[in-house]
Amino acid sequence: MKCVRTLAIETSCDETAAAVLEHPRRLLANVVSSQVPLHARYGGVVPEVASRGHQEVLWPVVSAALEQANLSLQEVDLVAVTAGPGLIGALMVGVSFAKGLAFGLGKPMVGVNHLVAHIAANLLSGDFVYPALALVVSGGHTDLVLVCGPTDYRLLGSTLDDAAGEAFDKVARLLGLGYPGGPAIERAAQDGHAHGVSLPMVHTPEPLDFSFSGLKTAVSALVTKAGAPTAADVAAAFQQRVVGLLVEKTKDALQRTQARSLLLAGGVAANRALRAALGELAAVRGLPFQCPPLALCTDNAAMVALAGDLLYHQGLRSGLDLTPRADLSNYRELVG
Numbered sequence: 001m002k003c004v005r006t007l008a009i010e011t012s013c014d015e016t017a018a019a020v021l022e023h024p025r026r027l028l029a030n031v032v033s034s035q036v037p038l039h040a041r042y043g044g045v046v047p048e049v050a051s052r053g054h055q056e057v058l059w060p061v062v063s064a065a066l067e068q069a070n071l072s073l074q075e076v077d078l079v080a081v082t083a084g085p086g087l088i089g090a091l092m093v094g095v096s097f098a099k100g101l102a103f104g105l106g107k108p109m110v111g112v113n114h115l116v117a118h119i120a121a122n123l124l125s126g127d128f129v130y131p132a133l134a135l136v137v138s139g140g141h142t143d144l145v146l147v148c149g150p151t152d153y154r155l156l157g158s159t160l161d162d163a164a165g166e167a168f169d170k171v172a173r174l175l176g177l178g179y180p181g182g183p184a185i186e187r188a189a190q191d192g193h194a195h196g197v198s199l200p201m202v203h204t205p206e207p208l209d210f211s212f213s214g215l216k217t218a219v220s221a222l223v224t225k226a227g228a229p230t231a232a233d234v235a236a237a238f239q240q241r242v243v244g245l246l247v248e249k250t251k252d253a254l255q256r257t258q259a260r261s262l263l264l265a266g267g268v269a270a271n272r273a274l275r276a277a278l279g280e281l282a283a284v285r286g287l288p289f290q291c292p293p294l295a296l297c298t299d300n301a302a303m304v305a306l307a308g309d310l311l312y313h314q315g316l317r318s319g320l321d322l323t324p325r326a327d328l329s330n331y332r333e334l335v336g
């Protein structure tokens with residue numbers, strides 16, 4: 001049987017991305033055009049600027065991916081596209097493009113949930129051992145999800161306020177470290193010492209939920225007072241506390257669910273301290289641990305291709321009525 005080749009498109013936030021995957025995990029192309037320079041001077045993503053940026057570079061990005069894969073458009077068997085959650089104008093650019101492509105080529109299309117795609121980035125290193133516990137930490141989400149099968153996702157807990165990545169971004173701004181904040185804090189933390197910087201403990205009514213806004217407020221109070229610790233020391237303390245919280249909740253979720261493997265996903269999964277700490281947690285419990293290669297942690301289309309391929313082989317198809325949804329936060333949507 002011919003191996004399905006998926007062309008995937010991702011435009012949910014500030015990366016315009018296209019990828020080509022040959023079933024099940026041969027990545028033929030992965031092109032990401034970052035809009036970071038467009039948004040950096042605002043200290044965050046400006047939705048209208050993002051939509052316009054996608055509009056301008058989507059076709060060049062898709063054709064670069066086809067060229068990298070050495071494929072013509074006609075050789076594509078499936079079109080996969082992120083349909084939410086994300087910025088509505090940004091999503092519309094990708095979804096409209098994908099619809100036109102699928103219709104014009106007469107090929108099937110699968111709309112993909114961006115969060116499911118983040119988890120699917122891990123499929124590059126092998127199939128999942130179900131049930132798998134996934135910690136999804138991105139700029140918009142912090143979720144613990146039990147993945148019981150390719151289309152069976154159960155949300156166990158999520159953030160009550162800021163997402164983990166958002167907290168990194170806001171704290172980096174308070175410390176004057178620039179945007180995006182995650183990599184900037186990680187860099188600064190290397191030269192810092194966490195001890196001596198006191199940050200509050202964080203409690204949530206539900207044990208598997210998260211809360212980060214108290215930490216952000218504490219940092220804000222710290223940096224304005226006389227004799228404030230250095231940005232590097234605060235960065236080190238903040239990173240240590242966030243990683244500690246994420247590990248603690250993940251450990252609790254593993255105990256409660258008896259999951260048989262552990263997955264890490266989302267932009268914050270690029271954080272080396274977090275990768276190491278979760279890897280250690282899995283090792284202590286004797287569980288397989290998967291985390292995406294660094295390049296596939298932050299937004300990309302390879303993860304959309306992996307998710308699209310997975311869902312397509314589960315029999316899922318989207319019609320031309322596929323509508324992007326900014327608030328598609330439920331992992332069960334668009335997966336069956």
Ligand code: KG4
Binds near residue numbers: 139140166
């Ligand atoms: O998954 P992603 O690219 O976009 C969303 O779907 O939101 O995640 C972006 C987030 C940003 O908040 C960024 O600061 C964070 O991931 N991030 C990191 C690191 N690299 C990116 N956070 C901590 N450490 C990093 N190395």
Ligand code: ZN
Binds near residue numbers: 138139266267298299
């Ligand atoms: Zn993302």
